Amino acid sequence: MLAPAPGALIAGTYQLIAIIGEGASGVVYRAEATTGTAPVAIKLIRLEHALREQMRARFLREARLASTMQHPNAVRVHDYGADDDVLYLVMELLEGEDLRHRLDRALAGDASAMTGPEIARTGAQIAAALRDAHEVGLVHRDIKPQNIFLERRPAGAWVRVLDFGLAFLINNEGSLGRLTDEGVVTGTPHYMSPEQAAGERLGPASDVYSLGCVLYELITGQPPFMGSLVEIMTRHMVVPPTAPAALVGSRTAADAPGLEALVMAMLVKAADKRPTTAEVLDALVELGQSAFAAAGAAARTDTEAHAGADVAPDRAPAPAGGGEGQVPVAILGPCDEQVLLALRVNGVEPVPVALDQAEPDPAAGTVLAGFVPGADVAGLARARALLPADVPVLTSVPPADLVRLAEFVRAGFADVVVEPLHGQDLARKLMRALRRARGQRGLPER
Numbered sequence: 001m002l003a004p005a006p007g008a009l010i011a012g013t014y015q016l017i018a019i020i021g022e023g024a025s026g027v028v029y030r031a032e033a034t035t036g037t038a039p040v041a042i043k044l045i046r047l048e049h050a051l052r053e054q055m056r057a058r059f060l061r062e063a064r065l066a067s068t069m070q071h072p073n074a075v076r077v078h079d080y081g082a083d084d085d086v087l088y089l090v091m092e093l094l095e096g097e098d099l100r101h102r103l104d105r106a107l108a109g110d111a112s113a114m115t116g117p118e119i120a121r122t123g124a125q126i127a128a129a130l131r132d133a134h135e136v137g138l139v140h141r142d143i144k145p146q147n148i149f150l151e152r153r154p155a156g157a158w159v160r161v162l163d164f165g166l167a168f169l170i171n172n173e174g175s176l177g178r179l180t181d182e183g184v185v186t187g188t189p190h191y192m193s194p195e196q197a198a199g200e201r202l203g204p205a206s207d208v209y210s211l212g213c214v215l216y217e218l219i220t221g222q223p224p225f226m227g228s229l230v231e232i233m234t235r236h237m238v239v240p241p242t243a244p245a246a247l248v249g250s251r252t253a254a255d256a257p258g259l260e261a262l263v264m265a266m267l268v269k270a271a272d273k274r275p276t277t278a279e280v281l282d283a284l285v286e287l288g289q290s291a292f293a294a295a296g297a298a299a300r301t302d303t304e305a306h307a308g309a310d311v312a313p314d315r316a317p318a319p320a321g322g323g324e325g326q327v328p329v330a331i332l333g334p335c336d337e338q339v340l341l342a343l344r345v346n347g348v349e350p351v352p353v354a355l356d357q358a359e360p361d362p363a364a365g366t367v368l369a370g371f372v373p374g375a376d377v378a379g380l381a382r383a384r385a386l387l388p389a390d391v392p393v394l395t396s397v398p399p400a401d402l403v404r405l406a407e408f409v410r411a412g413f414a415d416v417v418v419e420p421l422h423g424q425d426l427a428r429k430l431m432r433a434l435r436r437a438r439g440q441r442g443l444p445e446r
Helices: 053-067 099-107 116-135 204-220 229-238 244-248 251-255 259-266 277-288 337-345 362-366 377-386 402-411 423-440
Strands: 014-022 026-033 040-045 077-083 086-092 096-098 148-153 156-161 327-331 348-352 369-372 393-397 415-418
Touching: 014 040, 053 077, 053 086, 096 099, 099 148, 099 204, 099 423, 116 156, 116 204, 116 259, 116 277, 204 244, 204 259, 204 277, 244 259, 259 277, 327 423, 337 348, 337 423, 348 423, 369 377, 369 423, 377 393, 377 402, 393 423, 415 423
Parallel strands: 327 348, 327 369, 369 393, 393 415
Antiparallel strands: 014 026, 026 040, 040 086, 077 086, 096 148, 148 156
């Protein structure tokens, strides 16, 4: 999809001001209505989805359901529709940061890790929104830190759940494509339920599992399962997660007794054995031990006590030419300029290295990781010859190319990114691979 330029008018009403986010299903803009009301966020669905009649019909049905959600922990949908070939969803404009950024800041030492009660209260707000959605037949399908927004309010952070019901739009009905003739995979691998990984029909229990994955990461600093895409999906289906206490000790057990046991119950493989959304909400409210934790109430005020997560102002872009704190990463092959810019914004300084040169490039001597777009096994071997020893190397593959994914895992690629490339996702995977590599060598994480 070629994103409309700022200034474009959608449905004769919404003037696009600036792009504020981009994902697999579409592009989000800050916009202003010609009626002079408050600024809004408007998501434009990617053209490849909008042109498919089945997708258009399903989008309009899911958007109608999402617009009925008036829960204080769900982002409000003001308007939706089709404008020629453009599908759009108009939402309230929020100020703050998503939970992914909050987790990343904690890992970087720029924010404190959430305490057990804070995790419980954050989870209660998410569960409250999910319970109301499930009651009207709406399954989120893609609960993950990127879809949990910490709204900045005078009394502290307030949780808002984004993108209800839109996971089916991701990349031809599934970010990894079809796995079997019977089922389609939707969702994000690290937070995917076993039934999602198997391409089965999804119900509320799938959202419970995904929320369990998010809470697990808030406790431990990492999702329940790590590895390549294939490894992660397989582990969701057949491998029990490691108990959080085995990774971080008894910190959360001491300040929120029962939280880890609840999370482990949410991560049970059999969907019918997990607690219901209402049961999860009740347990988290009790664990939070806070007056505001009656998260299912129909309305709240800004003066109530909130989750207490220290939300920083929106992240300022890093200098385009790199700078102090940027992580040098070798780019061994052609890469879109917008992807390179997004890498810089997310703390990665791309270092171009020609893959076909005869001798190691001196510029590659200082890099900490490497990325070979669309590589094969021979490309990995060539990259290894050009880069310092033990540097993790990543590559990219088209959606649903599971045969190549397994081949790359055996060959030794640190991770694989599913195309089309998004700079923020690539930067996150590079940082994760770097942390794993440093841990394996017994070095302190940065």
